[in-house]
Structure formats: structure tokens, C-alpha cells
Amino acid sequence: MINKIDSTITNVKIVSSCGISEPCDIFIANGKIIGIHKAGIVKPDGEVTDGNEMLAFPGFTDLHFHAGMGSINSIYKELETESRAALAGGYTYIRSHLIIGPDGSSGYLNVIDKIIENAQRVSYSDFSFNPMIGTDSQVGELDKLINKGINAYKIYYNAYQGDEGRKLGIYVDDDIDDIVIKALSTAAKYDNTRIIFHAEDNSTVKFFTAMEEKNNGLDAFNRGRPPIAEAIKIDKICRLAMRFKAKVHIAHISSIEAFETANKYREMGLDVSMETEPHYLFYDDSMWNLLGVYGKVNPPLRTKLDREFLIKKLSERKLDSISSDVNALTARQKMKNGDKYGNIWDASPGFDNIQMTLPRLITGFVSNGILTYEDLAYLLSERPADVIGIRNKGSISIGKDADIVLLNPKKIKKATEETLETVPGLDWNPELNKEFRGWPENIFLRGRKMLFDSKIQEKMDGKYVYIK
Known part of the structure; x- marks a missing residue:
């Protein structure tokens, strides 16, 4: 010693x-x-x-974290606040999606070093960025970014295209299919690079939303943004990833259909990892009286059957991570101009789960024998660290942080x-x-x-x- x-x-x-x-x-x-x-x-x-x-x-790893959306300046205050809450919840390492709107639409190489330098001054937890890839300029920088040590990237496929995305700082070229193919083919050249996908088919969402938008409630929102929209895009992502032998990660699995689509390709040998979030485990679309518009999130809260299915898959260790998808909004920001039981379609999506995740999992699932402490070590620490390829974290072992x-x-x-x-x-x-x-x-x-x-x-x- x-x-x-x-x-x-x-x-x-x-x-x-x-x-x-x-x-x-x-x-x-x-x-x-x-x-x-x-x-x-x-x-x-x-x-x-x-x-x-x-x-x-072992300190927990969050693969899906948001600190700032829409500009570089939005990052720092939110990273300070949210990383403090993350650390209080046991998360010593967070992967924050880098979504900086017009500041990054032409690429990241000219700004990334300064962003990292400034972010280190305010973060309580260790962290890495997952830059969003949505433009040809961004995907053209992948080789250089990967060689700098930035090993994961976020793609919205193809949710949030056009004005809906730009309001949030999500800039996506019209030909997002071309971006996806280029990103997967580039990432496949590197052993430790993974592309993270928000998978919802925009055309399917638009069609079903038009059918449901006269209705209100979490169940209407679920029907208007249905599981098939997830499954369609997950299937295409996995088919392309199989072709290139690329590593992919499907964010916020919310439904039986989404899990089974991705799992089919995993059983065929694809390195596809999957996360779910606490809100999909504790809430469902029948809880309008409890949550109102505060329960709006993308993808939506699903049915009780979906919720129970996801819990079962966690207990079987078939899901790889319980991530947070932190997108913290005040009541006023969630409701916009409405109230708790206002129009679900006008409300803002987002949850903040991170500092209460551990006690809620222990109280709700471990105390009832549904999960074990060993399962939590797997889902919060060991497996997410393995998925993202961070070798010095994830377990209490000699040589680790x-x-x-x-x-x-x-x-x-x-x-x-x-x-x-x-x-x-x-x-x-x-x-x-x-x-x-x-x-x-x-x-x-x-x-x-x-x-x-x-x-x-x-x-x-x-x-x-x-x-x-």
C-alpha cells in the first residue's frame, strides 16, 4: 500500500x-x-x-442531464444550481447535453474549450458534455471532437424540428436523416463513442396530436404522442447502427413498445443501451388529479401497464440506467399562462427528479422487495459508467476515483x-x-x-x- x-x-x-x-x-x-x-x-x-x-x-452517474438550453450563457447558472442538487442526491458524475442554439449551430470547436473552462468553475459534480448534433457543420466536426475526448453526442430524431425546436435552442437541419447516417458512420470508427438519441417520429406525433388536441389531460397527451412514435424511430436508429456497428443509447424509454423494439436489436448483437427516468416509474397518465400540467414531459407519461413493465425490466436488469432528464422549470414556466389543470398542449415539458431519486427508489421499491440495493448499485453506478466508457468511476474498487x-x-x-x-x-x-x-x-x-x-x-x- x-x-x-x-x-x-x-x-x-x-x-x-x-x-x-x-x-x-x-x-x-x-x-x-x-x-x-x-x-x-x-x-x-x-x-x-x-x-x-x-x-x-459508488457515486452515481447520470447519463441524461440538462443544464442550460438555447445559448452558452444559459449553461453556467443552471449547471451551478442543478449540479449542486445532483451532488446532494449522490450524483458525482453527470453527462449534460450541450444545446446552445445559434451559438453552436455552425459547430463547437471554436467554443467548446472556453465552455468547459467556465463550467468547471461552477460545477459541484464531475461532468462531461454530450454536444447536440443537428447540423451538417456539427456532424462534420465529430472526428476532431472525439479525438479531444468528447465521446458521446445527442441527436433529436426527429422530434423538435423547425420552429418548435428553435424556440428551445435545438437547431436541426431539414435533412436530419443525412446527419444521423454521418454521425453513426463516424462514431463507429471509435471504440468508446456512443450516440444518444431522443427517438420520436415527428410525422407520427403531428398526426396523432391533430386527433387529440381538442382533448385535455395526461392521457390525451399520451395518445397524441404515442409509443409507436418512439418505436418507429428506435427501429430505424438500430437498423442503421447495425449496418455501421455503431454504439447507440436510447434516452428516456417510456413504454413497452419502445423497450421491445430496442431489445430486439440488442438480442441480435447490437450494442444498444437504454435508460428510463424516475417519472416513468412513479407516475402514469391516469394521475391528472395529482399532477395536472406539471406531469407533461416528452415522451409522455404512459399507462400504468407501461409503468409496471419498466419496473419489472429494471428488476431484471434489462434496462441500463435510471437517468434524470433534469429539465427544471418553475410552476409558472410549466403552466405558462394557464393553471395546474389548464391546457396540456400549451404547458412546458420537464421534470426535476435528481436529488430525490435515491430515497424514492429505496422507499418505493427496495423497501417493498421489488428492487435490491445491489440493483441500485448496478442501475445508478456500475452500468451507466460502463455504458459511457468512464473507466475511473462506477464502483468502489482499488484504483477508482x-x-x-x-x-x-x-x-x-x-x-x-x-x-x-x-x-x-x-x-x-x-x-x-x-x-x-x-x-x-x-x-x-x-x-x-x-x-x-x-x-x-x-x-x-x-x-x-x-x-x-
């Missing part, structure tokens, strides 16, 4: 996808885990944190505006004033204590992670 130890976390039970250990001590130097021993065997050194037999999870989340699964705390980080959306969060178990107590980012006794330490210590 290296003699110089910076810190020791004693007496914790390490959670992995394979099991939960007996009480252990974790030794840390230079931000890395350098030793793991049975508790009490090796004398602790450096700064010592007594884990009191808490569970120790000392990203560690300690929690007492029996401790119960109420979710209130005082106990949660302040983010847009807290003013309408339907889970406020409910009790949950399994909140993070201490969080370490590369060995530095960033959350202690459930309180964030004022250290913006996030670093950009390049992956080649």
Missing part, C-alpha cells in the same frame, strides 16, 4: 451489483481508492470518517423546501412533505467530503472528464 494516506472511511458496508460486504475500511490517497480492508485490520490514517456501518454506494455515497437505509427524513436544495420545480414538486428513507448522509467526490451530515459543503470542485 502507498504510505501516504489522505483519508480513511471506516466501518462501512460496500454495495456492488454482486452483493453487500461485511464492514470495511476504505483508504484514499490523491483522490483515488488505494486500499479496502476488513474493518479494524489496518490502522486508519489521514482524515478519518466513521461510517457507523452505513451502506457505501473515491466517489462514495454513504447512507443509513433506516433513517427517515421528510422532503421539505428546507431539507432540499433550491431548484426550479420545487414549488410544484408533488413529493414535498412526504417521508422517505435512504437519504445520502455523506458524499465524497474524488476523496473530498462534499456533503457531511446531509449538508452540502461549499466547494465547487467539479472537474471535466475527457474520455477517449
Whole structure:
């Protein structure tokens, strides 16, 4: 063992996808885990944190995060606020989609280094960007961006084309099929590059929306943006990826049809990964009285049957990640000019889940025997890190970054505006004033204590992670 130890976390039970250990001590130097021993065997050194037999999870990885949309300047304030909430939820590494509207429509190479430099000054979590690819200029830069260590990219295929997308800063060429083919063929040349897709067929959405837009409610919105719109585009994405042998990731799987379409190609040998989000696990389109327009999200909340199916697939580890798709909006931003039970078609889509994901999963699923702690380590840490190709995170192992989340699964705390980080959306969060178990107590980012006794330490210590 290296003699110089910076810190020791004693007496914790390490959670992995394979099991939960007996009480252990974790030794840390230079931000890395350098030793793991049975508790009490090796004398602790450096700064010592007594884990009191808490569970120790590897820091979580979020593959689908939004910090700013529409311009470069929108990134920094939102990254500071949202990464702080992410860290409070145990997310030590986030992949934020880079969607900067006209600032990036002609490409990223001239601006990416400055964006990363400035973003590192405000982020609480480690992070990487997934630049959105929607124009010929952007896709033409892929080789150079990949060689810089930017290894994942977001494509809206082909939702949000035209004016609908431009209002959000999503600039997409008319011939998006050409962009998709060029992106997949380029990404296929690199072992550790993955294209992330928002898969909804725009023509199908327009057709069914026209049929439903005189109706209101989450169920009407589901019918107007149906699962077949996901399935059509997932099928085409996977067919093309098979042709080029490219790695692809399907964002926000919301339905049985979407999962089964992608899974068909996985069984044929395609490297296709899939995520779902907490809102698809806890809510469905029958919950209009609870959620109103706050429940609007793209793709929509589906039926109870879809929700139960996704939970089952998580328990079977057939989905690869529970991501957040953070798009935090205040009640006023969600409702626009309406009210909670106003017109669903006029409302803004988006949820903020990230700081409550862990306690909600533990309270809702682990406590009921539907998922296990080992499943959570797989879905929140190990598998998403593997999907995105980050080798120094994802597990509590010697040589990995000392990203560690300690929690007492029996401790119960109420979710209130005082106990949660302040983010847009807290003013309408339907889970406020409910009790949950399994909140993070201490969080370490590369060995530095960033959350202690459930309180964030004022250290913006996030670093950009390049992956080649």
C-alpha cells in the first residue's frame, strides 16, 4: 500500500451489483481508492470518517442531464444550481447535453474549450458534455471532437424540428436523416463513442396530436404522442447502427413498445443501451388529479401497464440506467399562462427528479422487495459508467476515483423546501412533505467530503472528464 494516506472511511458496508460486504475500511490517497480492508485490520490514517456501518454506494452517474438550453450563457447558472442538487442526491458524475442554439449551430470547436473552462468553475459534480448534433457543420466536426475526448453526442430524431425546436435552442437541419447516417458512420470508427438519441417520429406525433388536441389531460397527451412514435424511430436508429456497428443509447424509454423494439436489436448483437427516468416509474397518465400540467414531459407519461413493465425490466436488469432528464422549470414556466389543470398542449415539458431519486427508489421499491440495493448499485453506478466508457468511476474498487455515497437505509427524513436544495420545480414538486428513507448522509467526490451530515459543503470542485 502507498504510505501516504489522505483519508480513511471506516466501518462501512460496500454495495456492488454482486452483493453487500461485511464492514470495511476504505483508504484514499490523491483522490483515488488505494486500499479496502476488513474493518479494524489496518490502522486508519489521514482524515478519518466513521461510517457507523452505513451502506457505501459508488457515486452515481447520470447519463441524461440538462443544464442550460438555447445559448452558452444559459449553461453556467443552471449547471451551478442543478449540479449542486445532483451532488446532494449522490450524483458525482453527470453527462449534460450541450444545446446552445445559434451559438453552436455552425459547430463547437471554436467554443467548446472556453465552455468547459467556465463550467468547471461552477460545477459541484464531475461532468462531461454530450454536444447536440443537428447540423451538417456539427456532424462534420465529430472526428476532431472525439479525438479531444468528447465521446458521446445527442441527436433529436426527429422530434423538435423547425420552429418548435428553435424556440428551445435545438437547431436541426431539414435533412436530419443525412446527419444521423454521418454521425453513426463516424462514431463507429471509435471504440468508446456512443450516440444518444431522443427517438420520436415527428410525422407520427403531428398526426396523432391533430386527433387529440381538442382533448385535455395526461392521457390525451399520451395518445397524441404515442409509443409507436418512439418505436418507429428506435427501429430505424438500430437498423442503421447495425449496418455501421455503431454504439447507440436510447434516452428516456417510456413504454413497452419502445423497450421491445430496442431489445430486439440488442438480442441480435447490437450494442444498444437504454435508460428510463424516475417519472416513468412513479407516475402514469391516469394521475391528472395529482399532477395536472406539471406531469407533461416528452415522451409522455404512459399507462400504468407501461409503468409496471419498466419496473419489472429494471428488476431484471434489462434496462441500463435510471437517468434524470433534469429539465427544471418553475410552476409558472410549466403552466405558462394557464393553471395546474389548464391546457396540456400549451404547458412546458420537464421534470426535476435528481436529488430525490435515491430515497424514492429505496422507499418505493427496495423497501417493498421489488428492487435490491445491489440493483441500485448496478442501475445508478456500475452500468451507466460502463455504458459511457468512464473507466475511473462506477464502483468502489482499488484504483477508482473515491466517489462514495454513504447512507443509513433506516433513517427517515421528510422532503421539505428546507431539507432540499433550491431548484426550479420545487414549488410544484408533488413529493414535498412526504417521508422517505435512504437519504445520502455523506458524499465524497474524488476523496473530498462534499456533503457531511446531509449538508452540502461549499466547494465547487467539479472537474471535466475527457474520455477517449
